[in-house]
Amino acid sequence: MARTRDSDACPGALHVHNAADGALARIRLPGGMITAAQLAAVAAAATRWGSGTLELTSRANIQIRGIQQDPAALADAVAAAGLLPSPTHERIRNIVASPLSGRVGTTTDVRATVVELDEAIRARPGLAALPGRFLFGIDDGRGDISGLGADAAVHFLGDSAALLLAGRDTGVRLPATQVVPTLVDVAARFVDLRGKAWRVAELDDPGALVADLPVSADASATWEPLTRPPVGWIEQRDGRVALGAAVPLGVLPARTAEFLAAIDAPIAITPWRSVLVFDLDEARADTALRVLAPIGLVFDEHSPWLSVSACTGSPGCAHSAADVRADAAAAVAEPAAGHRHFVGCERACGSPPVGEVLVATGDGYRPRTAPP
Structure with a gap:
């Protein structure tokens, strides 16, 4: 069912939402990827201009609430950290991807595909008209993302990928080289056809988005949605360690984020409102675990949180x-x-x-x- 207005009010770093507790800014992290320096910069911004906490979202983004003054200064800080590469496209860089890809398991490494898709989205001027709720998904084959119902997504099957619309398999199979061009083309067609729809599922005929693509497989594949994040001590395939930490209710104190950044390792925010810290040797992982667990992060996969x-x-x-x-x-x-x-x-x-x-x-x- 289509919405009653033709655009939504999803906030960004430049277009904030005026909530009851002050302005709300949302920072897009394609694939949830963020560097330690960038996380430290966001934590500092939340402390200086916001409520002193970072909210992790179900799209692996970060929100800063309680901005009482000078949201433009906060946006400048986000831009200086390299997290605002396109003012015109900042609210539509919504990409969720398998966060363990390339490090854990033997599925396709999609990290470069995330970067390529982000660049391709920003390179298409017409895509600036996408609603802020439109979501891209890239599943590396392990099935963690395909159940999230992204508007335009792919599920890798080795050297090819299944094309999904609103979480449903279309039967279209793509060579890896056509994944990014096809996703941006589908998004551009949605802009042309959407009327007042914000999401693909609201279209009368979602199949119109891929009507010119050949169907080469039975469109019966389904993937169960996941709700629990990867937590604890996770062995990477290169022998190093990733630490998975659940964040209770997705609210990450800025001070805790500073501790995470101090590890100085690659970080990913997940769609399950958790954090992954990668590429640690066992000594660093053990030290980090001893510091982070007592300050509220959850590493127990059986925790009720x-x-x-x-x-x-x-x-x-x-x-x-x-x-x-x-x-x-x-x-x-x-x-x-x-x-x-x-x-x-x-x-x-x-x-x-x-x-x-x-x-x-x-x-x-x-x-x-x-x-x-």
């Missing part, structure tokens, strides 16, 4: 009927069988694709029955 999430809620969101983060934190002491996402209103922001969504009523919570 991995089964609870929440939207912003009160007091940050004027639409919310409750302080849902506080309620979600309290619920950690009462583990449930599946994932629970607490939201303050029917919009159900940030809801995962599976699990129970609990909507605040002002007098407790009720299960949400309608899809987002």
